[in-house]
Amino acid sequence: AQSVTQLDSHVSVSEGTPVLLRCNYSSSYSPSLFWYVQHPNKGLQLLLKYTSAATLVKGINGFEAEFKKSETSFHLTKPSAHMSDAAEYFCVVSDHAAGNKLTFGGGTRVLVKP
Amino acid sequence: DTGVSQDPRHKITKRGQNVTFRCDPISEHNRLYWYRQTLGQGPEFLTYFQNEAQLEKSRLLSDRFSAERPKGSFSTLEIQRTEQGDSAMYLCASSPGGDRVYGNTIYFGEGSWLTVV
Numbered sequence: 001a002q003s004v005t006q007l008d009s010h011v012s013v014s015e016g017t018p019v020l021l022r023c024n025y026s027s028s029y030s031p032s033l034f035w036y037v038q039h040p041n042k043g044l045q046l047l048l049k050y051t052s053a054a055t056l057v058k059g060i061n062g063f064e065a066e067f068k069k070s071e072t073s074f075h076l077t078k079p080s081a082h083m084s085d086a087a088e089y090f091c092v093v094s095d096h097a098a099g100n101k102l103t104f105g106g107g108t109r110v111l112v113k114p
Numbered sequence: 115d116t117g118v119s120q121d122p123r124h125k126i127t128k129r130g131q132n133v134t135f136r137c138d139p140i141s142e143h144n145r146l147y148w149y150r151q152t153l154g155q156g157p158e159f160l161t162y163f164q165n166e167a168q169l170e171k172s173r174l175l176s177d178r179f180s181a182e183r184p185k186g187s188f189s190t191l192e193i194q195r196t197e198q199g200d201s202a203m204y205l206c207a208s209s210p211g212g213d214r215v216y217g218n219t220i221y222f223g224e225g226s227w228l229t230v231v
Contacts, residue, residue: 032218043118043205044157044222051218090156100145100209100218101170104156 002027002093004105012111013081021076021108023091032094033074034102035065039087047089050074061085086112116140118223120206126229127196134192135226139208146189147220148181149205150174157205163189164211196230203227 007022025031032051036044048059055067061084065076074091091105119138127133139146144165149157160179161171165186175181178196183189193200203225209218 034219036222041227043224044207046219046221049219094218094220096218100211100220101147101159101162102149102157102220103159107154107156 002029002031002095002103004091004093004103006089006091006105006108008108009106010109010111012113014113015083016080019076019078019081019085019110021089021091021110023074023076023105024072025074025091025093026072027093027095029095029097032096032100033065033067034092034094035059035063035074035076036090036092037087038090038107044090047076081110081112083112083114086110118206118208118221120204120223120226122226123224124227124229126231129198129230130195132192132194133196133228134190135204135206135228137189137191137206137223139187139189139206140221143208143210143221144186145209145211145220146183147207147209148189148191149207149222151203151205151225152201160191160204193228196228198230201228201230 003026005024034049035047048057050057050067058064088107092102095101121136147162148160151157163183178194181191205225207220207222209220
């Protein structure tokens, strides 16, 4: 079985300051991990993915995430937040043994203050 | 637009009516997924297809729900005798399938909002 825990349901940052979204996972297999972003009333957009290559993964819009197996973590960061980063972010683990079915975390809502 | 397409984007229906959603995946993607998302929650897996074969169904998919992908291209999700608890966004997604590195990235559509009144 696999599961994902996003440690913060809400994160508030000021524009231009760093963003950190925390994610811990549990998986019986060597996992694939993803971060998706969802803007209000929109579908999900892939930010980045980890699939057992480099542990530091760079994504779109300046986001990156680091896979730490010893800590079972996959935290998402961005050095400088922009107003357009205000959205809901989901950490996701993929079950490669079951058709790549995705298991989502509960989400972290990011508020960016001017 | 070559992304995942869903129709309709919004549907308001009376309790007890049937509704059908359509999903057109990215061309040549052989895996297609349906997820459901309620307000304030992450998406939950409903079912997925490998080509035309429905390989897994979640326990969330009650007998009132049926999904098809008859020719391995587009898919439909039908909800019969809708209930207020069915109000949610229904997300379709597709992936190439295949190997772990390139095949397992899943791309989502914009979703179909269902409101049951």
